[in-house]
Amino acid sequence: MSLTLAECLARKDNDLAAVRILAATAVLHAHAWVVTTPGVKTEDFFHVFAFSLDFHGVHAFFILSGMLLTRSLMERPDALRFVVARLMRYLPGIFVSATVAALIVGPLATRLSLADYFAGGAPFAFIAGVTSLLDINAPLPGVFGTGGEPGTLYIPLWTIHYELVFAIALAAIWALGLMRLRWLVFAGLVATLAVALVWFWHGEAHLRLGTPHHLVRFCTAFGIGVALATFADRVPVSGRLMLAVLLITAPLAYSPLAALAGMALIAYGMLWIGFKGGPIAHALARLGVWSYGFYVSGFLIEQVLAHAFPGWSAWAVFGVAFALSIVAGGLSWRYVERPAIARTGYVTAALRRLPALRKVEPGDRPASVAPRD
Known part of the structure; x- marks a missing residue:
């Protein structure tokens, strides 16, 4: 007898982090x-289900985020x-990485003198712009x-900008009771799927529109994740259903329905990997903890390698960058992300002491008591 998604999520032990490392690897590749x-250009990469593999990786991030963030609000409606x-999850890791880039990588790699490099505080403006996701x-x-991509060090962060906006919007919608x-x-x-169906009927024909195009695909992916969490008690998780989804979606890989078929396959494949993936998924999940x-x-590391070894092929850069990015991810989790997450309760309690927020949620504990995580 198969378990429902709600039952699987209630167990807490899962391998959903395996999805994160697979998605991050697709982007790094x-x-x-x-x-x-x-x-x-994006058009030059191999496409299936209307998108390149790195775009599918990003869709997996948004589906997983939509599901887990909604589940988080359901379990702790605060x-x-x-x-x-x-904010504690996203920003500290970016700040430390940007600081390393500006104060260590930059001085070693710049073609300018150190005096010119630091003139006007440009490295510090860089740290502020990247960390705030404003630039x-x-x-x-x-x-x-x-x-290949001159001057850019953090190209993947544009998707985190969308994730943060979606998370704040989700919190606002939740606070309204909707x-x-x-x-x-x-x-x-x-409604979201209907818009996506029309928008992606001809694949990525609207890619050059930029923000509107990305909003449609990210809203679709995130919305699927929200729906999975909301209706988790109605979603069975089983190998047979995974096979059925694969058999239904595979013939649509190059049809006008390719985009939605691909997201459906990713969404259910994510559940299968996370809850039924076995030893391989479990091993990947251990790396997935370091995926952020x-x-x-990852891109910063690839840029360093490409400029230090201009004769290297893309495969060589990818292989070495993968290993170094795993190390960077492990260090970030151990010394930056996990300590920052542990401070969430204390930061929240401090904010509740502010007069403007003191009466926002009257049912909460007194602000003088810092909630334990």
Whole structure:
């Protein structure tokens, strides 16, 4: 007898982190060509189910985030703490990585003198711009001015910008009580899928529109995740259903329905890997814990390798960058991310002491008592 998704999520022990490392690796793989091949575009990569593999990796991130963030709010309906947790999860790792880039990598790699490099405080403006996600494409003076993607050190962070916005929007919708109306969640999903169906009927024909195109695909992926969490008690998790989803979606891989078929396959494949994946998924999940630092610093590492060894192929850059990104991810988790997450309760309690927030959630514990995580 198969378990429902709600029952699987209630067990807490799962291998969903395996999905994160697989998705991050797909992005790192594509970016190895970006840093080594001038002029390469998304259209040049292998496409299936309407998108390149790195785009599918990003969709997996958004589906998983939509599901887990909604589940988090369901288990602990505290909108303020939820937003603080997202900020503590995302920003400290970016800040440390950007600081290393600006104060260690930059001075070693710049073609300028150190006096010119630090003139006007440019490295510190870089740290602020990248950490705040307001200017993720900020350059460092005289650093990486040539190559496949000159001047850019943190190209993957644009997706984290969307994730953070979606998380805050989700918290606001929850605070308004709208997420408790299951019929409204279902109606929202139907509307989102309808828009996606029309938008992606011809694949990525609208890719050059930029933000609107990405909003449609990210909203679709995130919305699927929200629906999975909302209707988790109705979603069975089984190998037979995984096979059925595969058999139904595979013939649609190059049809006008390819985009939605691909997201459906990713969504259910994510559940199968996370709860039925076995020893391989369990081993990948151990690496997946480090996937955020891997994702944040991976492109920077690839840029360093591409400029230090200009004769290397994309495959060589990818292979070495993968190993170094695992190390970076492990260090980030151990010394930056986990300690920051542990402070979520204390930061939330401190914010509740502010007069403007003191009466936002009257049912909460007194602000003088810091909740334990």
